[in-house]
Amino acid sequence: MPPAPCYFNLMTLFLLSCVPPKRYLMLTEKMVKTLNDQVAMEGYASFLYLSMAGWFDYKSMKGCAAFMYRQSDEEHMHMMKIFRYLLEMNAHAVSPGIKQPLVEFADVKSVFEETLAHERRVTKSINDLVELAIEESDHATYAFLQWYVAEQREEENLIRTILDTITLIGHGSQSLYFIDKEIEAINQAEVAENGKSKKNEE
Helix, strand or coil: CCCCCCHHHHHHHHHHHHCCCCCCCCCCHHHHHHHHHHHHHHHHHHHHHHHHHHHHHHCCCHHHHHHHHHHHHHHHHHHHHHHHHHHHCCCCCCCCCCCCCCCCCCCHHHHHHHHHHHHHHHHHHHHHHHHHHHHCCCHHHHHHHHHHHHHHHHHHHHHHHHHHHHHHHCCCHHHHHHHHHHHHHHHHHHHHHHHHHHHHHC
16 A cells, blocks of 8 residues: 655645745844935935925025925935945835925025034934944945945035025025025036036946
8 A cells, every 4th residue: 555645745845935035134134224214314305305495486486496406306316325225235125204394494594504404414324324334344335325425525515505605695585586596506506516427427
């Protein structure tokens, strides 16, 4: 009499074949979480600057609005750059929930003061990420973050320049036209510089 088929062994083999292979993580869990937190921070910045752009547009300050629309687009690019890096490193990139940004501002100067304060928070967050990369000897992430280190230096310098310009002109109601024109010129210069940089990269 032939032996009965071993259903248990066949079922075990079937179940084992259905188990996906263990994912090889190129980043620590702590680094993945911290990078995903940065994704959320960059996403919030994009929506904050979009809110500021809308406020300026509503006030008919088209130059300031254009500057903030561009800033919003840049922050979205910053967010996606980290999002894609996580996926490249075989990690789970999480689409963030974005809290409601500010929608009302006292005046033009307060908008750029809030912008500078937020950029400083982002700079601290990036620096903390760099420190974590050093602590974990994560050379790939350390190298990746250097672009953000340089970007934050430039962003803070740009917003400080705008605040200095507003201080020189004055931010009363009679100065709004001149502030708007100055920031429109700054924005156009930034667009031209970014376009030149992209051409050089090609």
